[in-house]
Amino acid sequence: MVENKEVEVVEKKPNGSRNLVILGVGSVVIALVTSLVSLYLYHASGDIYLDCSLPDADCPSARANSEENNRDQAYVFQDTGNLDEKVIDEYLKEIKAPIERSKKTIETLDDDVLSNESLGI
């Protein structure tokens, strides 16, 4: 009877190395799962197609000194105050710049860039 009790006490001792392995493997699995979920979201949201920090990406418009980012010249129409002819005139004058910018960008989207001739097919 005394011998059996001694055996039980020995079995209850925590297995440190085993727990360490479980902790390590568990951490790796959690890291892998979260990384895979993040990558999936990165693809599914379409952010991957807009990411200017990718090695092969070169987005002048995303640079700090770009026209779009130049907040010193940025005009923001206030949503408070009276409305009169002069205010609307100023609004029309200011909105022209971003509209022209988008028009110019659309022009750079050349329809022909994927044609057989352009690709040498």
Add this chain to the structure above:
Amino acid sequence: MHKKKSLLFIALLIFSFALVSAVNADTNSTLSAEQTANIIENCSSIKNTLKRVKNSDRNSRVSLGRSYQTIMTDYITPLNVRLVKNNNFDNNLANIQNSFVVTREDFNRKYIEYGQELEALIDIDCKSDPNEFYKQLETVRYKRSQVIESAKQLDSILEKHVEAVETLKESYKKDK
């Protein structure tokens, strides 16, 4: 009776199979032998061009996104809010804002679809599978044309907005 039915069923199966084969053959026939040879020969240069297009389109998309964001948050929304605060709600301008929001979301979605198809195209080995490559290229062309069309729609909505604001300006002139 059962025999007749079975024969009819088999005949239908053969006919369907022949039809599908004919359609597939037609798809493949869009690519001539010369074009197939060109794809195999120029595979690496075609891929380089596609990567350049991907990069330049990304730049255009980022630039357009910024412009649309500026127009929406710094101009269109505050103008409509100011009109409401001045008890002069303009239904036409509000409708234009709504259609701009919807078309912009459509533009974003179409660009994601185009990006996915372009990525799939770049991943295809054009040397070993030129037919599959060309089929995917046609899908990419279609998706890209949809992106351009959507951007042009946004452009025309912005023109309508400017026209509506000019009309509003005229109404203030008359009230003077």
